[in-house]
Amino acid sequence: MSGLLVLAATPIGRPEDASARLRDELAGADVVAAEDTRRLRRLAGELGVEVAGRVVSYFEGNEAGRTAGLVEDLVAGRRVLLVTDAGMPSVSDPGYRLVAAAVEAGVRVTSVPGPSAVLTALAVSGLPVDRFCFEGFLPRKAGERARRLRELAQEPRTLVLFESPHRTEASLLALAEAFGADRPAAVCRELTKTHEEVVRGPLGELATWAAAGVRGEVTLVVSGRTGPAVGHVDPGDHDTLRARVASEEETGLTRKEAVRAVAESTGVPRREVYDAAHRVAHGPSRPDLDRPDPTQE
Structure with a gap:
């Protein structure tokens, strides 16, 4: 029978915010994978918990190489606890790679909910x-x-x-x-x-x-946008659209990327931005002009 991967949220500030379940998991896990083993030991001491299981480091710099070994522990039936320095694992912290590998191996994954910044x-x-x-x-x-x-x-x-x-x-x-x-x-x-x-x-x-x-x-x-889009430009203002596309291209974007960026920032459809920008090199656009349209790629 395979083991269990437990993602546990740790306090983002005060140790007293730790849950009773976190204490139980720290004391009962076969393996504890911690972003910083020193912080883990300090937290366990503050909580009055003795970590009896094997403790390994699991952080951004080594998670690619350490994931396989942790999955082996899980497949062998061990209970693996994953904790990070603060908050919930996987949220801008290590965790996703191990969760994905555990799921692929058919291992059950659960969590100890708690603090989240x-x-x-x-x-x-x-x-x-x-x-x-x-x-x-x-x-x-x-x-x-x-x-x-x-x-x-x-x-x-x-x-x-x-x-x-x-x-x-x-x-x-x-x-x-x-x-x-x-x-x-x-x-x-x-x-x-x-x-x-x-x-x-x-x-x-x-x-x-x-x-x-x-x-x-x-x-x-x-706050999200509640009014007109910032930087809104009238679709008929070709001069402004041309200038916006040229400005984006100066940052190193391709024409296609620049057109997309201007369309997203102004609310003008990509086709209309492209037509306005195309006038720079080719003069007024013609509906019947046979030319590739990068917005359709």
Whole structure:
């Protein structure tokens, strides 16, 4: 009989937020795979739990090589507990690769529910919670980050993002540029910890606030679009559309990619953006002109 893979949520701040089930799993697991074994030992000590099973590290740098061995433990009938430094495994943390491999091997997977920075930030943000999406960390490079945010500019659901403290100001500035400085948002810092802080306001004001420096773990919550799309352009404004496409191409995008980016950021259909951009090299478009249309590829 195969074993059981248990994904257990650990406290995101206060140890007393740990569930009784987490204590039981730590004490009873045959194998504990931890993102940081030192933090695991510290948490177990704070909870007064003795971890009797074998403890192995399982983090981003070694999960590809260690997954097979853990699956062997599971197939052999062992109970494997997976924990990360804080919150639920697999959510911007190690876990997905092991879960997928366990499922493929026919092993049952369950979880010990508990703290989550995503849901905690969403709940305290004061922003709509009926529909939301989690975007994890934004790209570090400015160009890639800007392209990602252009894709999200028209998203009507509330957005939840993780960010490091030293990149918070840059991300808020990029969000304000892509979404508009007046878009409501919240910066949730050190959730459930002693110095917990939730700062709410328009993106532009939050970027100014963050310029003084931000400390601790940060979760950003941003309201979805409720009005016209940011950067909306009239489909008949060919000059603006041409300029937008040319600007995207200057960042290294192909014509097809640039047309898609402009269509997503302006709300203009891709075919119309392509027709406007095509006038740059070929003059006025003709309905009967036989030319390849990259938006159809």
